[in-house]
Structure formats: C-alpha cells, structure tokens
Amino acid sequence: VMAYEVEYGGASPEYGAGGQEGPGYSPWGPENTSLPPSSDEWPIPSGENQVPPDSPAVLFTVEPTSPVLFMKIESADYYTGTDWLKTTEGFLVQEEGENAPFTLTVEFRAMGGEFSLPVPSSTSKVFNLLTVPVTALQLFRDEFAGTFRLSIQAPATVRYTTTYHPSPSVRELEEVTWQRLQEEVPTEVKEKCLQLPLSLPDEVRQVAESLRDRSLGPYRQALKVVEYLKTGFTYGPLKRRIERDAALTYIQSKQGHCFHANTTLAVLLRCLGIPARMVFGYQPKEELEGKLLYKPPGHAQVEVYFPPYGWVYFDATPPGEGPTHLPLDDPAHTYQTQENEQPEQPRPLLEFNCQESAKRGENVTFFLRLTYLGSPLVGKRVQILDTSTWGVLASATTGTGFVSASCSFPRTERVGLRYLTATFREGSLSAENTRSLLLQAETTLHLTLLTNTVRRGEKLEVSGRLIDDFGQGVPGQTITLLLDNHPSTSTTTDNLGEYSSSVPTQNLEPGRHTIQASFDPPIQGYIASKSANHTFEVIAGESREVPWALMAFGASAVVLPLLILFGKKKRAEGAPPPSAGLRKMLEDFSSAKKYRDGIIAAYHQFLGMLVGSGRYEVRVNQTAREVAKELAQKFEGFPLKEFQSFVEVYEKAMFSERQLTKEEFDRAVEGLCSTLDKMRWG
Numbered sequence: 001v002m003a004y005e006v007e008y009g010g011a012s013p014e015y016g017a018g019g020q021e022g023p024g025y026s027p028w029g030p031e032n033t034s035l036p037p038s039s040d041e042w043p044i045p046s047g048e049n050q051v052p053p054d055s056p057a058v059l060f061t062v063e064p065t066s067p068v069l070f071m072k073i074e075s076a077d078y079y080t081g082t083d084w085l086k087t088t089e090g091f092l093v094q095e096e097g098e099n100a101p102f103t104l105t106v107e108f109r110a111m112g113g114e115f116s117l118p119v120p121s122s123t124s125k126v127f128n129l130l131t132v133p134v135t136a137l138q139l140f141r142d143e144f145a146g147t148f149r150l151s152i153q154a155p156a157t158v159r160y161t162t163t164y165h166p167s168p169s170v171r172e173l174e175e176v177t178w179q180r181l182q183e184e185v186p187t188e189v190k191e192k193c194l195q196l197p198l199s200l201p202d203e204v205r206q207v208a209e210s211l212r213d214r215s216l217g218p219y220r221q222a223l224k225v226v227e228y229l230k231t232g233f234t235y236g237p238l239k240r241r242i243e244r245d246a247a248l249t250y251i252q253s254k255q256g257h258c259f260h261a262n263t264t265l266a267v268l269l270r271c272l273g274i275p276a277r278m279v280f281g282y283q284p285k286e287e288l289e290g291k292l293l294y295k296p297p298g299h300a301q302v303e304v305y306f307p308p309y310g311w312v313y314f315d316a317t318p319p320g321e322g323p324t325h326l327p328l329d330d331p332a333h334t335y336q337t338q339e340n341e342q343p344e345q346p347r348p349l350l351e352f353n354c355q356e357s358a359k360r361g362e363n364v365t366f367f368l369r370l371t372y373l374g375s376p377l378v379g380k381r382v383q384i385l386d387t388s389t390w391g392v393l394a395s396a397t398t399g400t401g402f403v404s405a406s407c408s409f410p411r412t413e414r415v416g417l418r419y420l421t422a423t424f425r426e427g428s429l430s431a432e433n434t435r436s437l438l439l440q441a442e443t444t445l446h447l448t449l450l451t452n453t454v455r456r457g458e459k460l461e462v463s464g465r466l467i468d469d470f471g472q473g474v475p476g477q478t479i480t481l482l483l484d485n486h487p488s489t490s491t492t493t494d495n496l497g498e499y500s501s502s503v504p505t506q507n508l509e510p511g512r513h514t515i516q517a518s519f520d521p522p523i524q525g526y527i528a529s530k531s532a533n534h535t536f537e538v539i540a541g542e543s544r545e546v547p548w549a550l551m552a553f554g555a556s557a558v559v560l561p562l563l564i565l566f567g568k569k570k571r572a573e574g575a576p577p578p579s580a581g582l583r584k585m586l587e588d589f590s591s592a593k594k595y596r597d598g599i600i601a602a603y604h605q606f607l608g609m610l611v612g613s614g615r616y617e618v619r620v621n622q623t624a625r626e627v628a629k630e631l632a633q634k635f636e637g638f639p640l641k642e643f644q645s646f647v648e649v650y651e652k653a654m655f656s657e658r659q660l661t662k663e664e665f666d667r668a669v670e671g672l673c674s675t676l677d678k679m680r681w682g
Contacts, residue, residue, distance in 0.1 A: 059282065060108035060118055061291040069104070069164065070301060070313060071118035071294060072281040075145045077192040079267060081199050081245045084278045087192060090140035090149055095127040102166065107159045114140075114151040118281065118294070120164035122146025122303065122311040131156035144188060146311065168309040173219040176306045177430050178273075179423035181218050182385055182392075184307035185275055193275035193305060196267065201248045208271035212419065214434040218274050222304055225268050226316045229261055235320025258300045258317040265316040266302045273387045275305040279313070348372040350382065350431035351402070352422035357438035359527075360413055360469060364437065365406045368422055370398040372429070380424060387419045387434070411470040415441045415525030440527055442469045445479070446597075447517040447531035448604050450611055450618075456510060456538050459502035463604065464517055464531065466497045471594050473497020474526060482516045483508070496654065498600075508538045579673035582606075586669050595665035599653040602646075602672055609676075624650050639678040645671035 062071065076084035106118055112135075117126060126148050131137060138151040150158065211225055232254060239253040247267040250260040262278060269276040283299050284292040303311040351369040358364045366384055370377045380398045384405060385391065396405035421434045447464040454460050462481065466474045473496040480490045481503055491501040503515065517531040582605060589598025603624065610616040610627075616634060618627070624647045632640045649668035653660055 058108075058293045058295055060106055060294050062118075062284070062294065063105050063291045065287050065290060065292050067164075068284055068292065069120045070281055070283055070299070071106075071120060072122070072124075072147065072279050073116045073118055073298070074147055074281075075122070075277055075279045075303065077145075077277045078195060079197060079263075079270075081197045082242055083246070084263070086145065088142050088144040090142035090145075090147070093139055093141040095129055095139065096125050102164050103161050104164060105159065105161050107157065109157050110152070110155065112152055112154045112156075114149055117148040117150050117158075117160070117162075119146075119148060119162045121313075123163075123165060125163045126160050128159075128161040130159045132159070144192070167312060168306070172309065173306055173312070174217055176218055176309075177423065177425060178218060178385070178387070178421055178432055179383065179425050179430070180307055181274070182423075185305055189275050189305050193277045194270050194273065196270055199245070200267070201245050204245060204247050204251070204267060205271050207251060208268045209417070209419075211268065212272055217432075219306060221272060222269060222274055222314060225265060225272070226314055229265055229268075229316035230318055233261065233318035235318050256318075258315070261316045261318055262300050262302045262314075265314060269302070269304060276302050276314075279303050346373060348377060348424065348429055348431040350422055350424055350433045352384075352433035352435055354420065354435050354437060356436075357440055358409070359440050359442065360409050360411045360415070363406050363408050365404055366394060366396070366420075366422070367402045367404055368396055368398065369402045370424055370431065376400045380426060382422055382424045385421045385423060387421050393420065409439055411441070411468075413439060415439050415468075417525075438525070440525055442527050443467065443474060443519060443529040445517050445519050445529045445531040446601070447515070447534060448601075448608070449515070449534055449536060450608055452536045454505055454536065454538055456508065456540055457506045459504055460515070460536060461500070461502055462515065462517075463498065463500035465597070465600065466493050466499070466519055466529075467597065468526065471597060477519060477521060477526070480518045480520070482518055484513055485516070488515075505538050510538050510540045512537050577673075577677045578679075579676040582676065583669070583673055590662070590665060590669075593662075595660035595662065596653045598665065599646075599650050599660065599668050602669070603650050606672060606676070635679055637678070639675050642671045642674040642678065646675065 060071075062069075074086070076086045078085040078087050104120060119126065123146065126139065126141075129137065129139060129150070131152055133154075133156060135152050135154045135156050137153075140149040140151070141147070142149075152158070208225075211221075211228055213221060213224060216224060233250075234255045235257065236255045238249060238256050238260060240249060242249045246260060247264040250256045250264045253260075266276040266278055279301050280298055281301070282294040285295040286293050299317075302314045302316070304314050306312055349371045351367075351371075353367045354364060368382050370380055370382060377398055378400060382396050382398060383392050384394045384396075384407070386393055394405040394407040396403045416439060418437045418439050419434055420437055421432055424431045444467050445464065446467075447462060450461045450463075464479070466477055466479065468474050473493065475493055475495045475497055477493045477497075478490055479493060479499050479501075481488050481501060483503065488503055489501055491499045493499045512535055514533050514535055516533045518528075519526075519530070520528045582602060585605070586598050586602055589595065589601065607618050607627075610631075611618060616631070628640060628643050628647055631643070632638045646668045649660065649664045649671075652658070652664065
C-alpha cells in the first residue's frame with residue numbers, strides 16, 4: 001500500500017512563490033491529515049512556503065464563474081481506522097477532451113517539480129495545457145483515483161482546460177437498485193471502496209445497521225446517513241483523542257471537522273455495502289473579475305459510486321462556524337425530488353421470507369413470491385444476495401405461488417447478523433426485499449491444568465483453547481473460570497483462540513474442588529460452550545510428589561503412563577511404554593482429522609509431564625525451540641533429533657494459517673512419542 005501523500009500540508013519548496021501558492025499545497029486547517037489523528041486540534045505546520053488557513057492568498061482561479069464547483073485534488077481509498085491511504089498511482093498520459101461540451105479554465109502559479117492539478121470530478125479530462133514561460137512538462141493521470149499530476153522543470157504560471165459533466169438527476173440516481181450496485185460496480189471499486197479494517201469497532205457497525213432502511217434504494221440510503229451525520233453534530237475540534245477508530249470517536253464526540261464527518265460517512269456507507277472513498281480539494285471562497293477564487297483551507301468530501309453514472313459527491317460536514325465559501329451548484333447531497341417530476345409507475349411486490357437463524361454448514365431455505373398489481377409474475381428470475389459481500393447465494397424462478405430456494409454458508413463464513421436481499425429486475429420493472437439471518441457457529445472449549453494439586457494460597461495455572469466448528473481458534477473472546485460452579489476469574493483468548501490464567505486458591509478450604517471454563521458470548525453468532533469439569537486438590541502442606549496434567553481432552557488415557565513415568569517405581573518388564581497414553585489420546589484427534597488441535601494438545605501434555613518430573617520448570621512465553629535446547633542440556637542422552645521433528649510441525653500448527661496434513665501429524669506424533677520413550681527420567 002502506497003501511503004497517501006499529503007503534500008498539501010508539507011513545507012515543500014516546489015509549491016508557491018511570493019505568497020502565491022500552487023494547488024499542490026493544501027493546508028487543511030484543522031483537518032490537516034498529515035498530522036497525528038490523535039491531536040485534539042490539528043494546527044498547520046510551519047514552513048517558509050506555507051500559507052496559514054486564514055490567508056487571503058489565492059491558490060488557483062477558475063473561469064467562468066458558473067457553475068460553482070468543488071475542485072478535487074486527490075482521493076484515498078484505504079481506511080486504516082485512523083487515517084486514509086492511497087493505493088494507486090498515475091501513469092504518463094496525453095492531453096484529451098478537446099470536444100467536450102462542458103469545460104472550465106484553471107490557472108495558478110507553481111514552482112518547478114511535480115504537483116496535483118485541480119479538476120471538477122473523477123471523469124474530468126485535461127487539455128490545452130500551457131506554461132508561461134514555456135518549460136518542459138509531463139502529465140500523469142491516476143485512472144482509478146480520477147486525479148492528475150503535472151511535472152514541470154522550472155517555476156511557471158500554469159493554465160489548462162478541464163472537462164466536467166452535469167451530475168445525474170434525482171430520478172436517475174433513484175433508479176439505481178441494490179442489484180445494479182452488485183452487478184455493475186467494477187471489481188476494483190468493490191475491492192478497494194468496500195474495504196474496512198478488521199479492527200473496526202462493533203459500535204460503528206451497529207450504528208450503520210440502525211440506519212439501514214429496507215425500503216430505500218442505495219441513493220436514498222446514502223442520503224439518510226448524511227442526514228444522520230448532519231443532525232445532532234456540530235462543527236469544531238474533536239472533544240476527545242482518536243484511540244480506537246476515527247469514525248467511532250466522531251460518533252461519540254458529536255463534534256468535528258469535515259475530515260472527521262466525511263470519514264464517518266464513508267465508513268458507514270461501506271458497512272451498508274455502498275462503495276465510497278474520501279476526496280480532498282477546495283471550494284471557491286469568492287468571485288472576482290469574472291473568476292472564482294479558491295483559497296485555503298482545503299475541504300474533504302466523499303465520492304459514492306452509483307452505476308452507470310460513476311462517482312457522485314456527498315458531504316456530511318455538520319453545520320457550524322466553519323470556513324466560508326460560495327454555495328455549490330447542484331451538489332448531489334442536497335438533491336430533493338422536484339414537485340414537477342412525474343410519479344413513479346407501480347412497482348412489483350416481492351415477498352421474501354427465511355428462517356431467523358442458522359448454523360454454518362446447514363441448509364437455509366428461502367420462500368419467494370412476485371406479484372404485480374395483484375397478479376403473479378410467473379417465470380421471472382429472482383436472486384438472493386448477501387449484502388455484506390454482494391455475492392449471489394441462490395436464485396429461483398417465480399411461479400403462481402411461493403417458490404423456494406436454498407443455500408448453505410461455508411464453515412469459514414463470518415458469524416453474526418447477515419442481511420439478505422431478494423432482488424428482481426427486468427426492463428423498467430424492479431423489486432427488492434431484505435431479511436436478516438443470524439449465522440451461528442458451535443464452539444468447543446478446552447481446559448488444561450498443569451497440576452492437580454496445589455498448596456492453599458498458591459495459584460492454579462490453567463490454559464486452554466476455544467475453537468469453532470471448523471476447528472479454528474476464536475480470538476478476542478472472554479473465558480470465565482468457574483471454581484466449584486462459581487465465577488472466579490476471567491481471561492481473553494488470543495489470536496489463535498488460546499488462553500491462560502492463574503486462578504487464586506486462598507479462599508478454598510483444603511480438599512477436592514472442581515474447575516470449569518465457560519464461554520458465554522455477549523454478541524450473537526458464536527454459541528456458548530463449557531469445558532469438561534476437572535477436579536484438583538488443595539492441601540495445607542507440601543505439594544504431593546506425583547502431580548500430573550489433567551487435560552480437557554483424553555486425560556484418562558494418560559493417567560497410567562504418567563504414574564509410571566513420574567512415580568518412583570521402576571517400570572515392570574512388559575508394561576506399556578511412557579508414550580502409550582499419549583498415542584491413545586492422539587488417535588482420537590487423528591480420527592476426527594483435528595490435526596492442529598492434537599499437536600497443540602500433545603505439546604501441553606508434554607509440558608505437564610516435564611513439570612511433574614520436578615526436574616524442569618516451564619517459563620512464561622518460552623518457545624518450543626528454547627525448551628528443546630534446555631532439555632538437551634538438562635537430560636543426559638535427550639533425543640534432540642526426534643523432538644525437533646515434533647517442534648517443526650508444532651510451530652506450523654501454532655503460527656501458520658494452513659491446515660496440517662495427515663503426514664505432518666503422523667511425523668510429529670512419532671517424534672514426540674519417541675522422545676518420551678527414549679528420555680531418562682531417573
């Protein structure tokens with residue numbers, strides 16, 4: 001990802017001369033995006049070529065004076081959670097657009113170097129490019145961003161003609177349906193302008209869902225989000241620092257500048273499945289001698305993609321004492337249906353029903369019926385789309401009554417509330433209907449005790465893992481540990497779904513007690529689960545000589561080998577080898593094809609054996625390779641080669657997203673079991 005260059009805010013010597021800055025410089029005032037977004041107020045950085053936000057200096061002029069348009073400098077498509085980045089770059093192009101019916105002339109003074117050219121829209125062209133005095137120049141265009149950059153060798157006055165197109169009408173934008181948004185938006189636009197960071201807080205998604213109106217098309221839905229951001233919000237500095245997410249901070253602060261408001265607009269639209277990106281540029285401040293004067297500070301807006309018309313400007317900047325500018329002509333975000341517009345023709349009625357919830361991997365059945373003016377529309381194709389991805393889930397051909405269609409969600413799908421839209425379009429007729437579906441996944445919770453005996457007052461060390469129905473770890477979930485069926489402590493799973501905790505025992509009486517791990521998700525999607533109930537003993541004196549690891553998986557299968565291994569009795573001739581119990585446990589994982597979980601469980605089992613031997617102490621955050629190295633030093637004749645063959649597979653299980661193969665699993669099992677059988681524990 002190429003970082004978005006905010007050359008407008010830097011003290012670059014290539015822009016401006018004698019107080020007359022070129023448009024490549026753009027002091028954003030409080031919205032200067034080159035500064036840390038955590039600043040409560042974003043001051044303008046100083047520099048000899050800088051222009052203060054309230055400077056009367058003219059950056060560039062545009063003629064004629066009508067229409068009055070926002071002039072775009074740059075766009076950014078990648079949202080990090082606190083800032084915007086640009087992921088595309090320009091290429092050398094030739095001038096074009098001579099025969100366009102709508103044109104503007106732009107003029108400014110610039111120093112030598114490379115800088116951005118102001119244009120009215122993402123579809124604008126540039127031609128009649130002149131410099132005074134004449135100097136060598138190169139024109140670059142970023143097709144995706146819809147922006148231009150010019151490179152000149154010496155200071156000059158730059159003058160060029162740029163094209164623009166009148167914005168689409170309200171009727172045209174209202175005719176854009178969700179199906180057209182899914183089918184006609186270019187793939188690159190979908191990939192880049194529906195992107196959201198994995199760290200996006202659930203609170204932001206919940207605000208977006210609260211604004212979703214099933215009866216509205218994409219255009220009116222976008223206007224509803226703009227209305228929300230203009231109501232109850234005021235213009236001014238943020239009231240708090242940006243810590244988790246810029247959009248969330250603005251929603252909570254209820255105050256900000258154009259950058260904060262329109263960042264939030266773009267994020268909410270993306271949550272609703274509407275492609276959007278940030279744009280930066282200028283609005284005219286005044287008119288003088290037949291020209292529009294564009295001055296600092298700059299302004300941020302949002303471009304929203306509506307096929308087949310392309311990018312349309314929206315602005316959610318709240319009312320307040322912000323920078324003054326001339327009113328723009330016909331901005332998309334102020335469109336209202338005109339009284340003289342003809343009423344819409346009646347639309348078909350699409351009835352759509354489905355179950356309220358389903359588990360991943362299960363079949364989901366949909367029921368559909370399409371009628372027009374009370375009569376059934378027969379033989380029409382209806383598609384069912386997932387609005388989070390705009391992928392087609394199922395399709396059906398309508399009949400005289402209800403027809404059914406079905407699909408299933410893969411076990412890799414994200415759980416939670418999904419919005420499914422049934423859509424029909426044929427000629428001038430179109431209809432849509434949306435239903436919600438709670439996609440759920442079962443979970444399995446494992447719990448491991450490193451010892452079954454602790455002295456009163458010591459902490460009981462436990463660990464485990466939460467996995468879903470696909471065998472993948474579930475990160476970021478709260479696990480509650482229950483002592484004798486009462487909540488004791490809680491912990492959170494890491495990126496691999498693993499957790500660990502130290503459970504206090506000072507309030508427990510000597511004797512046998514139970515411990516259990518419980519997962520009760522606060523957000524719907526994952527299904528609650530509990531681990532097996534394990535027993536441990538609290539004693540008043542010294543710990544017993546023979547502790548062993550009680551594990552949630554196959555603990556009973558390893559008790560006998562551990563007693564043989566760690567007890568002071570010599571193993572009788574013909575008795576099973578120390579690895580027998582471990583092999584038995586791992587056979588269960590192999591049968592279930594849960595190779596990754598089996599390898600991780602085996603490693604924890606091995607660590608429990610080491611702790612129980614009394615000759616080795618496992619440290620926090622110690623890697624498997626460090627364990628191998630130290631064991632080779634502590635245990636005479638330690639089979640390092642065999643153990644390393646296990647460690648190689650264990651590291652893949654821990655740190656690779658790829659599933660383990662049966663061959664890798666078997667190789668690791670042989671390596672660890674051979675290690676156990678060859679170790680000298682005496």
